Every structure is written in structure tokens, then in C-alpha cells.
Amino acid sequence: xxxxxxxxxxxxxxxxxxxxxxxxxxxxxxxxxxxxxxxxxxxxxxxxxxxxxxxxxxxxxxxxxxxxxxxxxxxxxxxxxxxxxxxxxxxxxxxxxxxxxxxxxxxxxxxxxxxxxxxxxxxxxxxxxxxxxxxxxxxxxxxxxxxxxxxxxxxxxxxxxxxxxxxxxxxxxxxxxxxxxxxxxxxxxxxxxxxxxxxxxxxxxxxxxxxxxxxxxxxxxxxxxxxxxxxxxxxxxxxxxxxxxxxxxxxxxxxxxxxxxxxxxxxxxxxxxxxxxxxxxxxxxxxxxxxxxxxxxxxxxxxxxxxxxxxxxxxxxxxxxxxxxxxxxxxxxxxxxxxxxxxxxxxxxxxxxxxxxxxxxxxxxxxxxxxxxxxxxxxxxxxxxxxxxxxxxxxxxxxxxxxxxxxxxxxxxxxxxxxxxxxxxxx
Numbered sequence: 001x002x003x004x005x006x007x008x009x010x011x012x013x014x015x016x017x018x019x020x021x022x023x024x025x026x027x028x029x030x031x032x033x034x035x036x037x038x039x040x041x042x043x044x045x046x047x048x049x050x051x052x053x054x055x056x057x058x059x060x061x062x063x064x065x066x067x068x069x070x071x072x073x074x075x076x077x078x079x080x081x082x083x084x085x086x087x088x089x090x091x092x093x094x095x096x097x098x099x100x101x102x103x104x105x106x107x108x109x110x111x112x113x114x115x116x117x118x119x120x121x122x123x124x125x126x127x128x129x130x131x132x133x134x135x136x137x138x139x140x141x142x143x144x145x146x147x148x149x150x151x152x153x154x155x156x157x158x159x160x161x162x163x164x165x166x167x168x169x170x171x172x173x174x175x176x177x178x179x180x181x182x183x184x185x186x187x188x189x190x191x192x193x194x195x196x197x198x199x200x201x202x203x204x205x206x207x208x209x210x211x212x213x214x215x216x217x218x219x220x221x222x223x224x225x226x227x228x229x230x231x232x233x234x235x236x237x238x239x240x241x242x243x244x245x246x247x248x249x250x251x252x253x254x255x256x257x258x259x260x261x262x263x264x265x266x267x268x269x270x271x272x273x274x275x276x277x278x279x280x281x282x283x284x285x286x287x288x289x290x291x292x293x294x295x296x297x298x299x300x301x302x303x304x305x306x307x308x309x310x311x312x313x314x315x316x317x318x319x320x321x322x323x324x325x326x327x328x329x330x331x332x333x334x335x336x337x338x339x340x341x342x343x344x345x346x347x348x349x350x351x352x353x354x355x356x357x358x359x360x361x362x363x364x365x366x367x368x369x370x371x372x373x374x375x376x377x378x379x380x381x382x383x384x385x386x387x388x389x390x391x392x393x394x395x396x397x398x399x400x401x402x403x404x405x406x407x408x409x410x411x412x413x414x415x416x417x418x419x420x421x422x423x424x425x426x427x
Contacts, residue, residue, distance in 0.1 A: 011069040015045040015059040017079035018399045021365060022056060022385040029301050029329030029374035030366050038362040039384075040401060046079060048391040051420035056385050072415060074395045078403070080365070081385050082151025082392035082416055083346045084372030087282050087303050087333035089189075090145075090155045091138045091172050093125035096339045103313055109264065109340070110236055119159065119193045122338055126159040126169070134172045141336065142182055143424070144344035147411055149394035151418035152183040152373070152382055154333075156230055158192030163216045166190045170225035181421040183392065185376050187258060188226040190216045191238055191246050209242060213249040221253035227377070228279065229255040233262075233269035240268050247276050256377065262287040263308075274298040280331065280375040284318040285309050292319065296326035301375040304367075305335040306352035307343045320357035331371040332357075332364065351408035361402040391420035 022039035045062050047055040047069065055062060062069075099112055099121070112118050126134065138155075145153060155176070157169040170186055177184035190212045198204035220226050229250030233243040247257040257276045261269035263283035270291030273281035281295065282303040295302050304318045323330050332353050335341035343349070346368065353364035373383030382390045394416040396404060404412060416424040 010049050011054070011066045012048045013045055013062050013066060013069045013071045014048070014074055014079055014393060014395065015062065015071055016076060017045065017074040017395070018076040019078050019401055020044040020046070020056075020385065021078060021080035021401045023081055023366060023369045024056070024384050024386050025370070027380040027384075029299070029331075029371045029379060031327050031329050032324060035324065035363040035366045036360060038365045038401065044079075046385055046393060048393065048417070048420055051391055053385060053387055053389050053391050053393075055387055072395070075397075075414075076399060077414060078396040078398045078401050079385070080149070080394050080396065080401065081369045081383055082394045082418060083149050083368045084152040084376065084378070084383055085145055085150045085333050085336070085346055086154050086280065086331055086372040086375040087305060087335050088153055088155055089158060089335070089337035090141050090153065091134050091157070091169050092122050092159050092338045093129050093134070093137065094338070095342060096121055099339055109312060116196065118339055120196055122159040123161050123193070123195065127162070127165050131168055131172055134169070135175055138172065138176055141344055142176065145334070145336070145346060146182060146416055146418070146424040147413060147426070148344075148346040149396060149413040149416050150182070150346050151392035151394065151416055151423060152185070152376070152378065154185045154187055154376055156187040156189040157226075158189030158230075161190070161193060161195040163211065163219060166216055167219055167223070167225065170220060174225060181418045181423040183382070183390070183418050185228070186226040187228040187230050188216070188220050188250070188255060189230040189232070191231040191243070193232065193237060205242075209246060212246055217250050217253045217255070221255070226255055228258045230258040230260060232260040233267060233272065234260065235265040235267055240272050243269065243272060244276065247278070258282065262291060266291070270295055273300050279377055282333075283308070284323075285314070285316060287318065292322055292326050292328065295323065295328040301331050301371060302328045303331045303333055303375050304353075304357060305333055305341065306356045307349060308335045308341040310352060310356065311341050311343075317356045320353070320359060324363070329371055329374060330367050331375040332367040333372065345409070345411065347404045347410070347412065348408060350405040354405045361405055364405055365401060391417055393417045
């Protein structure tokens with residue numbers, strides 16, 4: 001804070017940055033060559049009033065305009081928008097250490113699931129826990145995300161797999177959102193799997209789909225617990241016709257469609273996502289050329305989750321370069337979950353985006369900010385340092401924005417504000 005000045009508590013200036021990554025531009029997902037421009041400026045600061053950015057200008061101009069403002073000294077660091085983690089499963093119980101070892105011995109993910117592991121292990125665990133336990137376990141995970149500069153987080157249900165437990169999970173997400181200060185978006189993922197108790201019935205799959213359609217979705221809508229509905233469209237989980245029916249039903253109840261699409265096998269899920277006008281199609285490690293072409297010609301954001309494929313040890317990644325070159329909009333996210341991506345560091349996703357997906361640093365930043373916002377329908381609200389946008393701001397201890405993907409595993413975020421409120425301050 002600058003000494004010798006009276007402080008106007010309604011305005012705060014972020015000043016003295018080595019670089020300012022504005023990501024400024026159209027309030028929509030960026031594509032192709034647009035992703036090469038992260039809007040890096042030198043000598044620029046940001047003025048925040050309440051929960052909004054009111055100005056982005058050089059430090060001197062901001063000080064003249066707001067002579068009594070408080071100041072946050074960026075100490076020659078990188079000033080940037082907060083990251084948008086647009087795909088997480090952050091509400092869960094215990095870790096699944098044993099599965100990590102099983103995969104190391106060559107047991108594939110789907111076989112682990114068939115043995116009652118995978119998602120089903122987390123389902124059994126979540127059902128045994130109270131709402132307070134689930135809330136308390138999720139809080140430090142969100143704090144760790146904030147410590148990496150994340151200011152907006154999407155959280156899915158999907159480990160309850162009963163109407164009661166899915167609603168409980170979404171109520172915990174609502175409680176986390178109300179507790180703040182992170183901006184949290186909720187997704188109903190009741191179609192994460194077919195519950196084991198339904199698999200044992202001759203009509204189990206149809207009965208669970210009916211339960212989601214006629215019981216869960218109306219109940220979620222009645223309490224306004226989720227903005228999105230998601231389906232795991234994958235071989236052995238939900239088929240394309242089942243997914244279409246579920247997402248059309250969810251849309252009738254006011255939820256926007258998302259898909260876990262073509263993660264392990266090409267099943268046509270990306271094409272379906274486009275047909276349904278989904279906000280995003282996520283994973284896409286096995287997406288087909290037809291899926292790439294469909295995404296490129298649509299407004300559906302391709303959300304890539306490189307930590308998942310790395311942790312699973314598959315030796316492959318989503319074809320990010322082919323997607324970009326075709327004209328698709330891509331985002332990146334952690335996929336924080338207990339089984340296939342126990343990752344709480346968004347900067348490491350930037351590293352993987354560069355080293356595994358072959359993105360440039362600018363492309364990785366755009367994918368983690370503007371395009372992550374677009375994957376949540378928030379491109380006009382967050383993801384940029386721009387006048388009128390929400391005050392989601394982070395300061396990183398680095399002299400170059402390329403340092404974040406370069407120093408992999410390091411936590412360089414000093415300060416993060418979500419909606420004009422501090423969500424992380426390093427000590």
C-alpha cells in the first residue's frame with residue numbers, strides 16, 4: 001500500500017507488474033491464430049472497484065485517475081486473469097491409492113471399474129459420509145486450486161448415484177459456492193455410471209435412465225442446484241442414444257448439456273455434443289477426424305484434460321494441435337478427481353498443455369482463462385483483465401508469463417482475488 005495517501009476502500013490498484021497478461025479481446029472462445037495472442041502488456045495495471053474491473057491502463061494513468069486508491073504491489077511479477085478450472089469432481093471422500101498401483105501392473109481402467117473399483121469405489125465412500133464431511137474435505141482442495149491462481153471452478157456431482165446422494169452432493173457444492181470466495185459452477189453428473197445395484201437388475205440400465213430423467217433432473221431443477229448436466233458417453237458406460245435422451249431431458253429442465261466425450265474410445269460423442277449444442281465436450285483423447293471437424297464448425301468448446309491421460313499412463317493425449325488447426329476452440333482443466341486425476345495445481349496443467357499437447361505458452365494461457373470461461377458460458381464475465389469484467393485477478397512471482405508452464409510443479413501465485421475478494425494470499 002502506498003504511504004502518505006488516504007485510502008479509498010472502494011478502489012484497489014494492482015500496479016508494478018513486469019508483465020500484464022490481459023487476454024483481452026472478444027468475449028467468446030478464441031480459435032486458431034487468436035489463441036497465440038495472450039494480450040501481454042508492459043507497465044499496465046488494473047483498477048478494481050467492488051467485484052468489477054473498472055480500468056486497465058498504465059500505472060501512472062491509474063494513479064492519476066484514482067489518487068486515493070489502495071495499492072497492491074505486484075513486485076515486478078506477472079499480473080493476470082484468474083484461471084478458470086472448467087472440469088472438476090472436487091466433492092469426494094477418500095483417495096484411491098490402490099488403483100494407481102493396479103494400473104502400474106497393467107490393469108486397465110475399465111477392468112478396475114468392472115471389479116467394483118473406479119467410480120463405484122468413490123460412490124460407496126461418498127454414500128457413507130455426511131454432508132459436513134464432504135464439505136470439509138472439499139474446502140482444502142479448493143484452497144489448493146486458489147493457491148495456483150484459480151478463481152472460477154466447475155464442480156460435478158456423480159459419486160452419489162442415487163437421487164438422494166446426487167442431491168446431497170449438489171447441495172454441498174451450493175454450500176461451497178455460498179461460502180466463497182471462489183466462483184463455483186455446478187454440474188449434475190448423475191449419469192456418471194450405472195449404479196451397481198441397477199446393473200444387477202435385468203432392466204437396470206433403462207431403470208436408472210428413467211430415474212435420472214423423471215426423478216433426479218426435475219429435483220435438481222426445482223432447487224436450481226445445477227447450471228449444467230453432464231453424461232459419461234463412453235464404451236461400457238452410456239451409449240450415444242442414451243446420452244442424447246438424457247441430455248435432452250436435462251435441457252427440458254433448464255440445464256445446459258456437457259459431455260464426457262470420446263475419452264478412451266471413439267464412440268461419436270463429440271459429434272453428438274455438437275448436435276446437442278453442448279457448452280463443452282471434455283476429454284477427447286480418442287476423438288475421430290469427424291469429431292474434430294464437427295467441433296471446429298461449432299460453438300462447443302473442446303475441453304482437454306492432459307493430467308488425466310498422463311496419470312492413467314495411456315501414453316497418448318487428445319489431438320490438441322489438430323483441433324486448433326481445424327479451428328476448434330480448446331480449453332484446459334485439471335479434472336480433479338480421486339481416481340484418474342488427483343491434481344490440485346492448475347499451473348501444472350499449463351505445463352502439460354505445452355509439453356504434452358504441444359501448445360504455445362500463449363495458447364495454454366488462453367485455454368486456461370478465456371476459453372475455460374467459454375466452456376462454462378462465462379466468456380462475457382471472466383477470463384480477461386478488461387473493464388466491466390469480474391475482478392478475478394492473480395499475481396504470480398515471475399518476470400515472464402511463460403514461467404508458469406516452464407517451472408513445472410512450482411506454485412508461483414502470490415495473490416488471487418475472485419470477484420473482488422481475496423481467495424489466496426501467500427505467506
